[in-house]
Every structure is written in C-alpha cells, then in structure tokens.
Amino acid sequence: MRKQRQVASDAGLSRQRVVAEALRLADREGVDGLSMRRLAGSLGAGAMSLYHYVASKEELLDAMIDVVFEEIELPPEETDWQSAMRRRSVSARQALARHPWAIGLMESRTSPGPANLRHREAVTACLRRAGFPVLMATHANWLLDSYVYGFALQEASLPFGTADELADMTEDVFLPQLPADEFPYLNESAAALVAAGYDPAEEFVFGLDLVLAALEPLRAPAQRPPLP
Amino acid sequence: MRKQRQVASDAGLSRQRVVAEALRLADREGVDGLSMRRLAGSLGAGAMSLYHYVASKEELLDAMIDVVFEEIELPPEETDWQSAMRRRSVSARQALARHPWAIGLMESRTSPGPANLRHREAVTACLRRAGFPVLMATHANWLLDSYVYGFALQEASLPFGTADELADMTEDVFLPQLPADEFPYLNESAAALVAAGYDPAEEFVFGLDLVLAALEPLRAPAQRPPLP
DNA sequence: GGTGTACGTCGTACGCTGTACGATAGCCAG
DNA sequence: CTGGCTATCGTACAGCGTACGACGTACACC
Numbered sequence A, B: 001m002r003k004q005r006q007v008a009s010d011a012g013l014s015r016q017r018v019v020a021e022a023l024r025l026a027d028r029e030g031v032d033g034l035s036m037r038r039l040a041g042s043l044g045a046g047a048m049s050l051y052h053y054v055a056s057k058e059e060l061l062d063a064m065i066d067v068v069f070e071e072i073e074l075p076p077e078e079t080d081w082q083s084a085m086r087r088r089s090v091s092a093r094q095a096l097a098r099h100p101w102a103i104g105l106m107e108s109r110t111s112p113g114p115a116n117l118r119h120r121e122a123v124t125a126c127l128r129r130a131g132f133p134v135l136m137a138t139h140a141n142w143l144l145d146s147y148v149y150g151f152a153l154q155e156a157s158l159p160f161g162t163a164d165e166l167a168d169m170t171e172d173v174f175l176p177q178l179p180a181d182e183f184p185y186l187n188e189s190a191a192a193l194v195a196a197g198y199d200p201a202e203e204f205v206f207g208l209d210l211v212l213a214a215l216e217p218l219r220a221p222a223q224r225p226p227l228p
Numbered sequence C: 001g002g003t004g005t006a007c008g009t010c011g012t013a014c015g016c017t018g019t020a021c022g023a024t025a026g027c028c029a030g
Numbered sequence D: 001c002t003g004g005c006t007a008t009c010g011t012a013c014a015g016c017g018t019a020c021g022a023c024g025t026a027c028a029c030c
Helices: A015-029 A036-042 A047-052 A057-070 A081-098 A101-106 A114-129 A134-156 A163-177 A184-196 A200-218 B015-029 B036-042 B047-052 B057-070 B081-098 B101-106 B114-129 B134-156 B163-177 B184-196 B200-218
Strands: none
Touching (some): A015 A036, A057 A081, A057 A101, A057 A114, A081 A101, A081 A114, A081 A134, A101 A134, A101 B101, A114 A134, A134 A200, A134 B134, A134 B184, A163 A184, A200 B134, A200 B200, B015 B036, B036 B047, B081 B114, B081 B200, B101 B134, B114 B134, B134 B200, B163 B184
C-alpha cells in the first residue's frame, strides 16, 4: 500500500478541519461538551496533536467564533440601506441560532477575528454610504448589533424551539410555576402567546423593522459623504 | 474558648453567604476563576461543605444570576411608561456591567429564577398599564430586553473601560491591526470616536431613547386595559 | 546513498476541576 | 445515656488543559 498521500485530505489534520470539527461538536453537545480529548478523538487523533494547529483552547474558541462570523452574509451593496441591514441582520440571527454557544462565548473574548473585522467594515461602509454621519453610523451600529446579539441571547435561553413546544411547556411547566394571583400579567401573556403562535424569525423582524425605521431620521439624506 | 455561636454570623455558612461570595469571586476573577474549592477557601470552609447549601455548581450559577436580577430596579409605577422603562433599563445595564460574567451565563441557563420572574411581571405590568395590547407588550418586551442584553454583551466584550483606555488602545493596538486601505471606514470611525470621547452610559441611553420612541405608536392610547 | 534537520504525532504526567461517598462531631428528644 | 439529625469535611475518582520530551517520517544537501 502506498504512502497515504491521497487520503491526506480525508485523514490529515489541518487547522480548518480541527476548527470545523470543533464547531460540529459544540453544536451537537454544547460548548461544555467540547474538550480537547473528545475533539481529537472525533478526528481520529491524539489530544496533543491538536496543539500543532491551535496554540491553546482559548485560541480554538476564538477561531470558532470567527467561523460563525464568516457564515453571516455581508450587507449587499446594490440595495437601499434598510434592505441591506435587514438581510445581514436576519442572516446574523440565523447563524447565532445555529450556533448558540457562540453568544455565550463572546462575553469573554475581546479581540475580534478577521471575519468579524470584515463584517464590521462592510456594515459601517453601508451606513456611511447611506448618508449617516460618522458618529451617527457608530450609534446605529451599536443599536443594531445590540438588538441582534440580545435577541439571539434571549432566543438561545428559551427552553423551547417551536410553537408546539411552547404550547406544551406553557401548560405543563410554566403555568404551574406562575400562580395567577402573583403573576397576572405573565399569565395573560403566556395565554395570548400560545393562542397566537410563536415564531422567533417573525418576532425578530418585527423589532428589527422598528429599529431600522427609528434610525432613518439620523441620516443626512442629500449629501454624499466623501470616502475618507 | 466558647463554642462559636456568636461568630456564627461571621463564620457560619449559609446559602446567602455562599452565593454572595461567589458573586464577589466571579466579579474579581471572572467566572472561569470561580471553582468550588476556591470559593470554599475564601469562605474558610472545606469544598464539600458548600454542597449543603447548593445542590451543584449549576444551581449555584443559577442562584448567582438571580442575585443579579435582584439588583435591577423595577420600573417605578408613578411615572409615565417611558421614564419607567428607562429607569429599569439603565439599572439593568449597570447591573450587567458590574457583573459581566452574568451575560455569558444566560445563554446556557434556561429556567428563570424568582427575581427574574418578578422583574418580568413588573415590566409587563408597566407596559400593559401604559396601554400596550397584550401581543404588543410582548413585542416591546422582546425589543427592549434584546437591546439591554445585547448592549451589555457588547460592552462586556470591549477590551477597554474608559475613554482614555480607548484612546490609548486605538493608537497602540487597533490601528496597527487595521490597514487603512482595507478598513477605511473602521479607521474613520475609530478616529472620530477617539476625538469625540466615549461613554457607554451615554451610548446606551441614546439607543434606548430611539427604541422607546419607536415603541410609543404601538400603544392603544385611550383605552385602559382591564386587569385580567 | 548517506546524513542532518525540521515537522507532525502522541504517551505520559502534573495540577486542576466537580462531586460521590462515608466518616465525624455537636446537638436535641426520648 | 441513647439514637437520630444536621453540618462539616477528608478522601477518591474521572476528566480537564497542556508542558515536556520521544519518536518516526520527509526532505535538503553533500
């Protein structure tokens, strides 16, 4: 049998393969289930081999987060700014819903990766080109990102994923914990929510559109800002 | 020497004391620095003693989060809804800025504690009394909480805390990483931000007021909703 | 062909983690 | 005095991240 060169793309380790498998593991088992030994095992390698592609577990986590940012669509350039921001925001929410562990990780990780920077640059460019003055673009950035991240955080901490699960859990778990005399308004809300159905994607765009509309007046509409 | 009864309030353990010291430790050293042994050590007790007050570390983390919610001011009842929501939101941001680890923890913790529930009930009550229909109150809740949590998350992941640190780090760290030809808009933003100064509290209320104003039209102004 | 060097791989070991289990000691009711 | 209850903790175990050093192979050079 030949030296395994052909199978290198299958069995050979690489930083990409390591990080990608780490994503899969974290998606499947949560970030607490991700250990260097388990990751190595599911790559068919010894634990210490990973350290030739990744300096430490911290660096691995940073790389994983940046992959999540790679999955987020950049704001398209050919449409109006609201459509562009809506597209990238919806895409961001989807990516964070696919990888809920990423949100919890962000708090402790302070240096942005390249995909993160590329994303920020594209968003800022979109806002500036739409006529937002520099500082207003910063404000808009903070507000939009706050909404996206906060929504994803809340969505991740929901104990149900579908409208059906919501209905079931409301009946079996929530209401028993919420005495009607102590929490009248939460009871009312729960009932209304079950009746109306629940879709996180719809909820997201509802708030998003409010935010976008609120930002519109911050533009300086007529004048085109010169590229610095 | 007598049996230690008098010093019980000093040295005696209690669930409150355990959780409070856990907060202090997490604030000082980050949530990764919080281990049962270290916590027990700083309480002058053995590690296993903690398990008489807390079923597991997971339960301890849940309890810690609920303490953070206790620190958040409830919306006052005697003012208009916007002022009330502004007060509680500002208070929430402050609490989360004091305990940044709490944000990262929320993603993985799915069952709300009593202080959390009390808080949600009070906020929902405030919105309903202000004239928001049931489902609109839910939307408003999502939007407001998303903004608060998302802002706190971004603030926690900033590598600087003051305007001075921002200026220093921009010069020494950020700009060297941001080639002007690849990231023209981020360079422009960084420069403007340094020039204008930076205050997270101001940034927060700027976006918050936009959100509150955007929510105003969702009220059904005249009619007072009956308490269910 | 022979040899030196660099690289990728991994076995072992160390200090840490959460916590199961059982022992101990002080307390109060009978 | 006796028995049980509560609070405390010592020990032990499996698993963690990773420092260290050994090993085989691949390739550059003479």
